[in-house]
Amino acid sequence: MQPAELTNTGRVILGMIAEGHRTGYAIKGEVERSTRFYWTASIGGIYPELRRLQDAGLVSRTDDPRGGSRRHAYELTDRGRAALQSWLAEPRECEIETRYEGMLKLRFASLLPQHERRGLISRMKEMHERRLRRLRQRLDEGGFDDPWHRLTTEYGAGWNTWARDWCESVLRSMQDEQPATRQPAA
Amino acid sequence: MQPAELTNTGRVILGMIAEGHRTGYAIKGEVERSTRFYWTASIGGIYPELRRLQDAGLVSRTDDPRGGSRRHAYELTDRGRAALQSWLAEPRECEIETRYEGMLKLRFASLLPQHERRGLISRMKEMHERRLRRLRQRLDEGGFDDPWHRLTTEYGAGWNTWARDWCESVLRSMQDEQPATRQPAA
DNA sequence: GTTGCCATGTAAATGGTTACATGATTGG
DNA sequence: CCAATCATGTAACCATTTACATGGCAAC
Numbered sequence: 001m002q003p004a005e006l007t008n009t010g011r012v013i014l015g016m017i018a019e020g021h022r023t024g025y026a027i028k029g030e031v032e033r034s035t036r037f038y039w040t041a042s043i044g045g046i047y048p049e050l051r052r053l054q055d056a057g058l059v060s061r062t063d064d065p066r067g068g069s070r071r072h073a074y075e076l077t078d079r080g081r082a083a084l085q086s087w088l089a090e091p092r093e094c095e096i097e098t099r100y101e102g103m104l105k106l107r108f109a110s111l112l113p114q115h116e117r118r119g120l121i122s123r124m125k126e127m128h129e130r131r132l133r134r135l136r137q138r139l140d141e142g143g144f145d146d147p148w149h150r151l152t153t154e155y156g157a158g159w160n161t162w163a164r165d166w167c168e169s170v171l172r173s174m175q176d177e178q179p180a181t182r183q184p185a186a
Numbered sequence: 187m188q189p190a191e192l193t194n195t196g197r198v199i200l201g202m203i204a205e206g207h208r209t210g211y212a213i214k215g216e217v218e219r220s221t222r223f224y225w226t227a228s229i230g231g232i233y234p235e236l237r238r239l240q241d242a243g244l245v246s247r248t249d250d251p252r253g254g255s256r257r258h259a260y261e262l263t264d265r266g267r268a269a270l271q272s273w274l275a276e277p278r279e280c281e282i283e284t285r286y287e288g289m290l291k292l293r294f295a296s297l298l299p300q301h302e303r304r305g306l307i308s309r310m311k312e313m314h315e316r317r318l319r320r321l322r323q324r325l326d327e328g329g330f331d332d333p334w335h336r337l338t339t340e341y342g343a344g345w346n347t348w349a350r351d352w353c354e355s356v357l358r359s360m361q362d363e364q365p366a367t368r369q370p371a372a
Numbered sequence: 373g374t375t376g377c378c379a380t381g382t383a384a385a386t387g388g389t390t391a392c393a394t395g396a397t398t399g400g
Numbered sequence: 401c402c403a404a405t406c407a408t409g410t411a412a413c414c415a416t417t418t419a420c421a422t423g424g425c426a427a428c
Contacts, residue, residue: 007387008285015294025407038289040282044389047409069396071407088291089302094313096226099194099283103224103341105274108201109334116275127280148295155289155352162348166341193415211379230417233381255424257379 006087008041009049010058014076014084017059019146022073024050034138034149037131037156050074058083102127118174125167132160192269194227195235196244200262200270203245205332208259210236220324220335223317223342236260244269288313304360311353318346 006014012035016027024046031043043049050072053059058080064073076084102124109117135157144150192200198221202213210232217229229235236258239245244266250259262270288310295303321343330336 009388012290015290018294018297023407024409025405029406035290035293038284038286040284042389044391045387051409066406067397069407084294085297088294088298088306091305091309094288094306094309096287096313097283097285098224098226100224102280102282103338104198104201104221106341107221107332107335107338108204108270108274110332111204111271112274119277120274120280123277123280127282146293146296149293151356152289152293158352159345159348162345166344170337195415209379210381211377215378228417230419231415235415237381252378253425255379 006083007049009043009045010053011084011087012039012041012043013046013049013053014058014080014087017074017076018081018084019149022075023064023071024074034153037135037160038152053080114174118171121167121171121174125164125171128160128164128167132157132164135160192273193235195229195231196239197270197273198225198227198229199232199235199239200244200266200273203260203262204267204270205335208261209250209257210260220339223321223346224338239266300360304357307353307357307360311350311357314346314350314353318343318350321346 012031013027016030019030021027021030028043028046031039031041035041050059050061054061056079057077059074060077062073062075064071102120105120106117106124109120112120135153138153139150139157144153198217199213202216205216207213207216214229214232217225217227221227236245236247240247242265243263245260246263248259248261250257288306291306292303292310295306298306321339324339325336325343330339
């Protein structure tokens with residue numbers, strides 16, 4: 001039996017189960033709350049994926065009804081734990097995928113009038129600020145079970161701080177060079 | 187006729203054509219060389235997408251053979267220019283999607299032994315360094331037709347510098363706490 | 373004469389997103 | 401009693417990725 005290829009969604013799910021999140025709903029919530037800053041993946045497909053993992057023998061499912069409503073609790077099997085571990089320990093070169101639409105627009109920003117350029121960069125700055133607020137809040141609240149979880153949250157806060165400041169400095173330098181004199185087209 | 191919905195690939199292609207890249211091959215090369223730091227998308231589907239854009243009347247194609255081999259040169263039509271502009275000017279809230287596998291692994295790093303944790307973070311650091319080298323090289327070479335294109339490259343360099351330093355500081359703090367005494371398993 | 377680059381394309385697979393659908397429990 | 405939250409699932413869509421396939425040209 002080969003080491004069982006995991007999909008990205010599968011990896012996140014295994015990790016979350018290892019961390020103690022036991023239901024599909026709980027995993028989904030935790031992913032949306034906490035990994036979205038370095039790992040964007042809406043796992044709408046969480047339930048089908050849980051079933052696939054079960055079929056592959058990587059997780060086991062127990063019925064755990066809450067009152068009259070069904071609920072399933074998941075646990076890692078030995079194979080699941082092994083698969084998670086071997087993914088984590090893979091010494092493959094690291095990569096990052098980023099889709100930063102604002103930055104892509106900025107690249108083509110010479111097609112925009114100055115004030116719309118400023119608007120674009122302001123919106124980028126605001127996004128970083130929004131994210132920063134949320135991350136700082138999480139860090140202030142504390143309650144991190146795991147120091148590495150906390151560390152990745154700190155990374156998110158640090159990165160968004162840097163990026164917000166970058167946007168700000170770009171805005172400042174634009175102001176210096178071209179005062180926003182709004183003149184009608186010639 | 188509605189404003190013609192664009193796919194992500196479509197937007198990048200329109201932008202690249204506006205910048206003066208005229209063949210599918212040239213666009214593909216430029217995307218791979220330069221946008222990958224803030225916009226990861228392998229446009230294997232570039233030729234089908236070019237055809238879709240042509241069918242939608244957003245680009246026009248001219249035969250432009252090189253010797254005996256076919257080649258097509260693309261230009262924006264008025265509608266294409268309008269579609270590009272209206273995308274760029276959209277005042278929608280900005281978002282970022284990131285898939286940073288190393289960071290995801292780091293979150294679950296409590297399942298790893300200390301030396302593998304260090305290996306993971308080192309690989310993350312190396313990746314940022316690799317990217318930084320390439321971006322610095324591009325900046326040194328100069329030859330930026332467009333200041334905004336240059337700016338986004340500077341963003342890439344700045345971000346990777348920050349991230350590399352972050353990895354380094356994490357590595358340092360790990361060394362302090364737990365000296366890497368390599369002892370055989372008990 | 374063969375390697376590497378320029379250049380264009382097709383086909384299949386698939387992972388992920390979105391929308392839809394259902395229903396119980398809890399608290400105000 | 402209504403809204404929010406907990407909870408699970410299906411179906412369709414589609415954009416992107418990967419692999420495959422072809423061929424001219426230039427340089428070494």
